[in-house]
Amino acid sequence: MGKERVTVIDIAHAAGVSKSTVSLVLQASPLVNEVTRAKVNAVIRDLGYVYNRGAANLRQSNSKSKIIGIVVNDLTNSFFAELAVGVDMVVQSAGYVQFLANTAESVDRQREVIASMREHGISGLILSPARGTDAADLKPLVASGIPVVNVVRQVAGAKVSSLVSDNHAGMRDAVRHLAGLGHHRIAFLGGFPDTAVFNERLQGYRDALSDMDLALHDELVVSSAPSRAGGVAAIERALLLRERPTAAVCFNDAVAFGVCDGLRAHRLDPGEDFAVIGFDDVIEAQTAVPALTTISVDPQGMGRRAAQLLLKQINAGRADAEAIVSSVRLVVRQSCGAAIDKRERLSLL
Amino acid sequence: MGKERVTVIDIAHAAGVSKSTVSLVLQASPLVNEVTRAKVNAVIRDLGYVYNRGAANLRQSNSKSKIIGIVVNDLTNSFFAELAVGVDMVVQSAGYVQFLANTAESVDRQREVIASMREHGISGLILSPARGTDAADLKPLVASGIPVVNVVRQVAGAKVSSLVSDNHAGMRDAVRHLAGLGHHRIAFLGGFPDTAVFNERLQGYRDALSDMDLALHDELVVSSAPSRAGGVAAIERALLLRERPTAAVCFNDAVAFGVCDGLRAHRLDPGEDFAVIGFDDVIEAQTAVPALTTISVDPQGMGRRAAQLLLKQINAGRADAEAIVSSVRLVVRQSCGAAIDKRERLSLL
DNA sequence: TGACAAAATTGGAACGTTCCAATTATTTTG
DNA sequence: CAAAATAATTGGAACGTTCCAATTTTGTCA
Numbered sequence: 001m002g003k004e005r006v007t008v009i010d011i012a013h014a015a016g017v018s019k020s021t022v023s024l025v026l027q028a029s030p031l032v033n034e035v036t037r038a039k040v041n042a043v044i045r046d047l048g049y050v051y052n053r054g055a056a057n058l059r060q061s062n063s064k065s066k067i068i069g070i071v072v073n074d075l076t077n078s079f080f081a082e083l084a085v086g087v088d089m090v091v092q093s094a095g096y097v098q099f100l101a102n103t104a105e106s107v108d109r110q111r112e113v114i115a116s117m118r119e120h121g122i123s124g125l126i127l128s129p130a131r132g133t134d135a136a137d138l139k140p141l142v143a144s145g146i147p148v149v150n151v152v153r154q155v156a157g158a159k160v161s162s163l164v165s166d167n168h169a170g171m172r173d174a175v176r177h178l179a180g181l182g183h184h185r186i187a188f189l190g191g192f193p194d195t196a197v198f199n200e201r202l203q204g205y206r207d208a209l210s211d212m213d214l215a216l217h218d219e220l221v222v223s224s225a226p227s228r229a230g231g232v233a234a235i236e237r238a239l240l241l242r243e244r245p246t247a248a249v250c251f252n253d254a255v256a257f258g259v260c261d262g263l264r265a266h267r268l269d270p271g272e273d274f275a276v277i278g279f280d281d282v283i284e285a286q287t288a289v290p291a292l293t294t295i296s297v298d299p300q301g302m303g304r305r306a307a308q309l310l311l312k313q314i315n316a317g318r319a320d321a322e323a324i325v326s327s328v329r330l331v332v333r334q335s336c337g338a339a340i341d342k343r344e345r346l347s348l349l
Numbered sequence: 350m351g352k353e354r355v356t357v358i359d360i361a362h363a364a365g366v367s368k369s370t371v372s373l374v375l376q377a378s379p380l381v382n383e384v385t386r387a388k389v390n391a392v393i394r395d396l397g398y399v400y401n402r403g404a405a406n407l408r409q410s411n412s413k414s415k416i417i418g419i420v421v422n423d424l425t426n427s428f429f430a431e432l433a434v435g436v437d438m439v440v441q442s443a444g445y446v447q448f449l450a451n452t453a454e455s456v457d458r459q460r461e462v463i464a465s466m467r468e469h470g471i472s473g474l475i476l477s478p479a480r481g482t483d484a485a486d487l488k489p490l491v492a493s494g495i496p497v498v499n500v501v502r503q504v505a506g507a508k509v510s511s512l513v514s515d516n517h518a519g520m521r522d523a524v525r526h527l528a529g530l531g532h533h534r535i536a537f538l539g540g541f542p543d544t545a546v547f548n549e550r551l552q553g554y555r556d557a558l559s560d561m562d563l564a565l566h567d568e569l570v571v572s573s574a575p576s577r578a579g580g581v582a583a584i585e586r587a588l589l590l591r592e593r594p595t596a597a598v599c600f601n602d603a604v605a606f607g608v609c610d611g612l613r614a615h616r617l618d619p620g621e622d623f624a625v626i627g628f629d630d631v632i633e634a635q636t637a638v639p640a641l642t643t644i645s646v647d648p649q650g651m652g653r654r655a656a657q658l659l660l661k662q663i664n665a666g667r668a669d670a671e672a673i674v675s676s677v678r679l680v681v682r683q684s685c686g687a688a689i690d691k692r693e694r695l696s697l698l
Numbered sequence: 699t700g701a702c703a704a705a706a707t708t709g710g711a712a713c714g715t716t717c718c719a720a721t722t723a724t725t726t727t728g
Numbered sequence: 729c730a731a732a733a734t735a736a737t738t739g740g741a742a743c744g745t746t747c748c749a750a751t752t753t754t755g756t757c758a
Contacts, residue, residue, distance in 0.1 A: 005411075005713095005714085007713090007714055007715085008714065017738090018737065018739075019715085019738090019739090020740095021737060021738075023715070023717085024736095026715090026716095033736060033737090036736080036737085050467055050468060050493070051715090052470070052713090053470070054404075054406045054407055054713095055403075055713070055715040056714080056716070058407060058713090058716090059714090059716040059742070060717095060743085066469075075430050075434050076430055076632060078425065078427065078430070081425055082425055084424060084449070085424050085451050088424070088450060092458065092461070095465070097450065097465045097469060098449060098450070099447065099449075100437070100448075100449035101446065102433075102437045102438075109441065116415075119399060120402050120403070120415075120416065121403050140397060143397075228633060229636060232636065257636075261638045284606075287581065289609070289610045289614065354743095354744085356743090356744055358744080367709075368744090369708055369709075369746085369747085372745070372746060373706095381706070382706060401743090401744055401745065402745090404743070404745040405745050405746070406713090406745090407713045407715085407745070408713050408747075409747095
């Protein structure tokens, strides 16, 4: 059963009107009489009609396909999962549906999935570019007039909008906070050094050190994969130094969690014996023990904003590149030694 | 620039062949001469042609749309994120692209997104049904002949394939292991009691207790949201009991991590003072401290298998429901007191 | 070379919708 | 009540592809 597809023509026949009228009803056009509308809608329900957007898109402009694409480099990272959820929330309620693809940092996969999405007629794309993406990769897309919003990372020279967090200020605030707590040897742990994000954060770290009149020791900058495992590896190496750091700012929360794991493996208590600050404020950051002090970027909110920006551009028809830097704030929890702070405050009473 | 869309007809003109030939080339048909093929392909590249799958789908059967849908209830949960990544891997390499939607356990959202995906002509659907989904919700989908694979949860009475893990055996093994370590008061923490998964796991817990001649105390079963926060709440309540448990099996890893957090908040050391076992073997389970003993279900592998099953059904044209129960194994790490175990073993030497 | 088979190419209808211009039905107005 | 204005409906072309049947080209063989 349910063999033959029900089309607008079947509806028209059953309702005793023309296919044009049915089409008008489908588009909720004000031109059609209330009673016909009701009749047609009833038939639509009865026959179990399913609108064929493919056919509609053929006739309409591509920008009305009601599909957007989102491609991220690591969905396993909660940051991106939450970003995707944020995007999903707003596109879903705008009646859109999203293609989601994971590139695992492969530019080849990225090229393939973007091509594939284009064939399917996406109206817009939210892209967290894989490492090594360059402007040329996005060229054909933007030339065809499809709005693109880059998130998290920018790609130099690409004429597309972007939404990134204020990496410099965030890291600067983190380091200042640690310096304010009396730390002198503060490490910068995790992240791949060939990314813009890494360099922005690193610059924030450097600037803060010089602001606070602290010396910059290159060996305290330890790069690694931006993952939990990478964090373990980074703290391992940092603890091997003759002069150990007493605190660390981490490339992201995943790294920070790994650093906490690594510290425990060395019988050090994160938050007590060593201060740790993350970046992102992933959902687990608040419930973890110790709760993670981190730079809150609100990934879900970022997803929502990116989606809103994209939808705005889709509706406007024209996409003039706008670069938004999302501000960021330090959330102080236990992992940076707030407990010590509190103890001191209590002793003052 | 790039205003007008390049079509198969433009290619035909430029290459001096007919549109039919171009179409044949696009489908890599063996009917076309090598030299024409090369010529056409060259023109395709030069003009920056983009295949219009929408148009093609209009002419072909819906099962060739090269789109599958995947709807999950909580992408923020790493389990589902990994599942999605697994699905993504196999569909991507099969040349498919996936619609991904998050329902946040809302049947209404679920209904909407499934309808929307259907309008876009998905060839198949992987669904982790929201709580409260019933067979009627899936009726129209399956009636239209679109293969559906339910993952994680089944929906009673729906004639669709399913891929679930062996919840009963997994929980049974977990409890037996704890009992084997000498625990008598073992709690079952977390999860919503109105789900099939919960009940299967609970049954495994009960059966294991009776196998091991342990008494079943109802107050040791504490339900909660299946999240980290839920875990904190559950252990809080369990620790309030006059006779405290000494170990717990948890509904999933998220709950287990929450339980560890909650224990620490009470100055109890998970793995030393209290044994904890999770369910899922999420990626963090191995790197967390203490590393989490858990029932490994390999979410990514599950995603891959679900995708393979779905693609098989799409290609077969006919989807006869098959129910696969994925076997599961206990992975012993630190959180259940393996360390104690080891200590004992060492003392025997 | 002529006849036939095989290989390669092709025109046109079809898919399910939208949109335009045209038509018909209804209401308002002088 | 006729004419004009407005409201509602409609047929048909178009969108970019595939597929079928038909045609043309090329190759083979006696």
